[in-house]
Amino acid sequence: MKTLVLGSGAREHALVKALAQDPEVSAVIAAPGNPGIALEADVRPVDAGDGAAVVALAKELAADLVVIGPEAPLVAGVADALREAGIPVFGPGAEAARLEGSKAFAKEVMAAAGVPTAEAVAARTEEEAAAALDRFGAPYVVKADGLAAGKGVVVTEDREEALAHARSCLDGAPQVVIEAYLDGPEVSLFVLCDGRTAVPLAPAQDFKRIGEGDTGPNTGGMGAYSPLPWAPEGLVEEIVARVAQPTVDELARRGTPFTGVLYCGLALTSRGLKVVEFNVRFGDPETQAVLARLASPLAQVLLAAAQGRLDEVPPLQWRDEHAVTVVMAAEGYPASPRTGDPIAGLEEAAAMACLDVLHAGTASNAEGETVTAGGRVLSVVALGEDLAAARERAYAGTALIDWPGEQHRGDIAERAASGGIAVPPGYAGEAGDAS
Numbered sequence: 001m002k003t004l005v006l007g008s009g010a011r012e013h014a015l016v017k018a019l020a021q022d023p024e025v026s027a028v029i030a031a032p033g034n035p036g037i038a039l040e041a042d043v044r045p046v047d048a049g050d051g052a053a054v055v056a057l058a059k060e061l062a063a064d065l066v067v068i069g070p071e072a073p074l075v076a077g078v079a080d081a082l083r084e085a086g087i088p089v090f091g092p093g094a095e096a097a098r099l100e101g102s103k104a105f106a107k108e109v110m111a112a113a114g115v116p117t118a119e120a121v122a123a124r125t126e127e128e129a130a131a132a133l134d135r136f137g138a139p140y141v142v143k144a145d146g147l148a149a150g151k152g153v154v155v156t157e158d159r160e161e162a163l164a165h166a167r168s169c170l171d172g173a174p175q176v177v178i179e180a181y182l183d184g185p186e187v188s189l190f191v192l193c194d195g196r197t198a199v200p201l202a203p204a205q206d207f208k209r210i211g212e213g214d215t216g217p218n219t220g221g222m223g224a225y226s227p228l229p230w231a232p233e234g235l236v237e238e239i240v241a242r243v244a245q246p247t248v249d250e251l252a253r254r255g256t257p258f259t260g261v262l263y264c265g266l267a268l269t270s271r272g273l274k275v276v277e278f279n280v281r282f283g284d285p286e287t288q289a290v291l292a293r294l295a296s297p298l299a300q301v302l303l304a305a306a307q308g309r310l311d312e313v314p315p316l317q318w319r320d321e322h323a324v325t326v327v328m329a330a331e332g333y334p335a336s337p338r339t340g341d342p343i344a345g346l347e348e349a350a351a352m353a354c355l356d357v358l359h360a361g362t363a364s365n366a367e368g369e370t371v372t373a374g375g376r377v378l379s380v381v382a383l384g385e386d387l388a389a390a391r392e393r394a395y396a397g398t399a400l401i402d403w404p405g406e407q408h409r410g411d412i413a414e415r416a417a418s419g420g421i422a423v424p425p426g427y428a429g430e431a432g433d434a435s
Contacts, residue, residue, distance in 0.1 A: 003299055004058055005030045006048045006078070007069025008037075010327075010360035010379035011284035015067060015298075016041050017356065018291040022299035029061055035370050036359025036378075048073045051081030058087050065090065065303045068260075071281050075101040079260070088306040092280050095256040099247075100263075100280040103145050103177040110275060113250035115243050117275040118267075120179040129166035132178035133159060141179040143277075144169045153208075153218055153277075155181070182267035182274050184424045187228065188286045189236065189264045191244040192301065195257030197310040198244040199301075200236050202293060202318055203228050204286040205416070210334060212411045219334045220376055223412030224325045225387060226289040227318075230421040232268070239264055243275055259305060270426035288358055288379045289323040321354075321383040324390040324413050326398050330361065331405020333375035338405055340365070341372045345401040354383040355397045372403055387417035 001024045005015050012030060016037050020028045031054075033043030046057050049072055058066050066082055068074055068091035077094035091097075098105045104122040109115075119136070122145070123129035133140050140162035144152030154165040169176035190201040204226035210216040228235075243264050251258045263279035291298070295317040304313050330337035343362065350357045358381060361374020380397045384390030391413050398408060415421050 001025050001064045001299055001303065002027045002062060003029070004061055004063040004066045005069060006046070006054065006066065006073060008032050008034045009069065009284055010358040010376070011282050011287045012069040013037050013358040013360070014288045014291045014379075014381070015069060015282065017358075018294060018298040019067070019302075022297040024297060025299045029063070031057060034359045035362050035364050036357070049076045049078065051076070051078045054078050055081050055085045055087065058082060059085070063087065065299060065306060067091070067302060069281060071097070071100050071279065074260070074280055088303060090260055090302040090306045092258050092260040093256065096251050096258040096260075097280045099251075099258075099278045103143050103277070104175060106278045107177070109247060109250055113246040115246055115275055116273055118179045118182050120177050122175045122177055123166065124170075124175045126163070126167055126170065129170070129176055129178055130163055133162055133166075136178065136180045139181045141181050142166050142169070143177040143179065145173050145175050145177055155218075182269050182276060184267050184269040184427060185230070185421050186276060187231070187235070187239075187266045187268060188224070188283055189239050189244075189266065190282060190286070190290060191240065191262045191264060192305050192310060193244070193248050193258050193260060193262055194305040194308045194310040195252060195259050196248065196308065198240055198248050198262070199305075199310050199313065199316065200240050200244070201290050201316070202226050203231060203236060204290050206283065206286050207409060207412055210329075210407075210409075212409050217334055219329070221283070221285045222327045222329070222409045224286040224289045225390070225413035225416060226286070226293060226323050228416065229387065230416060230419070230423070232423055232427070235268075238273060239266060242273060247278070259308075268423050268427050270424035272427060284360075284376075285325045285327050285379050288325040288356075288381045292323040292356065292381050292383055293319045293321060295319050319383070321385060322387045322390045323381060323383050324387065324394040326380045326394045326408055326412050327376050328378040328380065328398060328401060328406055328408045329376050330372045330374065330403075331407065333407065337361070337372075337375035339372050339374065341403040341405065342369045343371060343377070343401065343403045346370060349380065349397040349400040352393070352397050352400075355393055356381045357397065357401070377403075377406075387413050391417055
């Protein structure tokens with residue numbers, strides 16, 4: 001099987017590594033890829049948002065499966081173009097991808113499907129936004145309606161800051177979403193879908209804020225870990241039964257079946273399970289931690305989803321180890337990341353056992369050096385017999401890598417490893433297995 005992965009980040013690097021481990025895979029090609037991916041797979045230039053260009057490349061390569069990493073090509077309908085050309089693709093069409101492309105649309109689908117989520121208002125004016133903020137009260141939650149690369153959400157106690165973000169969102173979009181705040185720990189769950197069947201991966205938790213102790217502005221994600229030792233028994237089954245499957249069924253009822261991965265971002269609140277957001281692709285950096293633990297052959301599973309055969313797939317198998325991902329970011333991220341700085345220590349870190357250094361915002365300069373080329377530069381992913389061991393190994397790898405102004409959080413998975421995360425007393429889950 002020949003697979004083509006669209007994208008250029010650490011998520012795509014993780015996908016390339018996992019797909020290459022499938023015994024049925026003869027070649028993995030990434031487009032456009034990055035310098036780290038190029039060390040492990042063939043890379044090709046392509047505009048991932050240009051459906052015709054992607055179809056042409058897939059035909060040239062005789063790809064048996066195309067896996068779309070980023071959200072923008074999905075919202076742009078690249079998966080539709082591939083399907084029309086008869087090429088198996090893992091990723092939803094443009095209409096189903098509106099689950100991520102429009103927060104208001106996602107709320108509409110959840111309401112129709114009876115999926116538990118935070119109460120929300122889609123405000124079209126600053127006055128409506130202000131009224132919604134006053135209605136829900138602090139902490140204020142303001143979300144850009146469209147794609148924002150994980151950085152369109154502001155959660156704050158400051159009403160003026162919340163209103164200012166709402167105002168900025170309305171400058172570029174017809175509406176902004178104001179939500180009621182959800183208490184309790186958050187969970188990320190990827191669910192593979194073939195239009196009818198929903199198959200969950202292992203749950204993870206990510207860290208959005210730039211600063212330790214969850215301080216500072218939101219980012220695309222500064223780290224993640226999996227599995228969740230504090231998760232209630234039956235959590236995964238509850239999410240599939242109450243969130244993922246009803247959503248898949250509702251989209252099928254509308255004539256826009258969802259084929260791809262449904263990212264369920266959830267909060268375990270004092271009032272039960274609530275959806276924070278949906279995404280329509282593998283999330284970054286959770287993907288890096290989750291796929292590091294997957295023992296089942298990924299390409300065969302994704303091809304089954306693309307072909308509507310997920311009900312034929314054996315139960316997924318997982319490694320016993322825990323995984324921790326630490327994101328290393330450029331100086332100035334997330335506001336104005338500095339680029340062009342040479343990165344030292346990559347080979348030394350990559351030589352460590354049970355550790356992967358996945359590239360995101362990197363490039364090669366004229367001297368052949370690997371340099372920073374984006375905000376989130378690298379993901380350092382480690383496996384260990386428990387979270388404490390995985391953390392120790394991840395941070396040992398991180399310590400070997402350096403460039404001017406490099407920044408990362410030192411507290412990824414710290415609370416979970418020390419037993420410091422608790423589900424609110426009012427939360428009530430269902431019986432089952434959350435591993």
